[in-house]
Amino acid sequence: MERLPRTISVPEAGRLYFGLGRNGSYAAARRGDIPTIRLGRRLRALVEPLEEKLQATGDKARGEAA
Amino acid sequence: MRRICEGSSCQPKSLPSPAPSAIALAEGLVALGRLSDLTIRLEAVLSRLEAAAALAPPPLDETDSLAMSVNELCRRGGFSRSLAYEHIKQGTLPSVTIGRRRLIPSAAAREVLARGLPEAPHHADVRRRR
Numbered sequence: 001m002e003r004l005p006r007t008i009s010v011p012e013a014g015r016l017y018f019g020l021g022r023n024g025s026y027a028a029a030r031r032g033d034i035p036t037i038r039l040g041r042r043l044r045a046l047v048e049p050l051e052e053k054l055q056a057t058g059d060k061a062r063g064e065a066a
Numbered sequence: 067m068r069r070i071c072e073g074s075s076c077q078p079k080s081l082p083s084p085a086p087s088a089i090a091l092a093e094g095l096v097a098l099g100r101l102s103d104l105t106i107r108l109e110a111v112l113s114r115l116e117a118a119a120a121l122a123p124p125p126l127d128e129t130d131s132l133a134m135s136v137n138e139l140c141r142r143g144g145f146s147r148s149l150a151y152e153h154i155k156q157g158t159l160p161s162v163t164i165g166r167r168r169l170i171p172s173a174a175a176r177e178v179l180a181r182g183l184p185e186a187p188h189h190a191d192v193r194r195r196r
Contacts (some may be wrong), residue, residue: 015131016132017132018132018133018164019131020164024165031165054133054171054173055171055173
C-alpha cells in the first residue's frame, strides 16, 4: 500500500506548498493553482499534482506553459 | 566640605589633606568605574548583535513552505532579483507562479544556495536588454 494521505485540506496545502494563508489558499484553489477535488461540500487539495508542480524543472515547466 | 566627597571613602576631617596617592587611588577607581561601564555597554551591544543573529533567516530546513519567494532566495543567495528573473526566463531556474507570486521550489532553491546559480552564459542578454 502506498503512503496514505493523498489529499490534504486546502489551507494546509497553501501553507505547506506556497506559504499562503487561509484565504490565499482558497483563492489559489479557485484559480486552479491548487488542484482540488470536491467531495460533497468538502474541498480537498490533491497532494500528487502539487508535488509534480514543484518538481517540474524550469525547462519543463516552461515547455508546458508555452 | 570639598574634601568629604573627594574620595570614594570619605576621609575623617581630622586627617590632613588627602595624600597624592589617595587622589591617584580615587582617580583609578573612577577610571575603573568607567571601564566597567564600557564593558557593560559592550556586552549590551553584543547581546543585541546575538539577538539580531537569532532573527536572521533560519536555516532552510526550518522554513515551513516547500517553495521560496524570489526575494528570499536573492536575499539568502546574495544576488540580484533581476539575475534571478533572468535565470527563470532562460529556464535555468525552476519556478512556480501562484497568482501574482513567483516561487522557487525549495529543492531547487537549496541547490542554488549550496552550489550557486547555474552557469550564466546569458549575461550578454541581460546587458542587451538594458
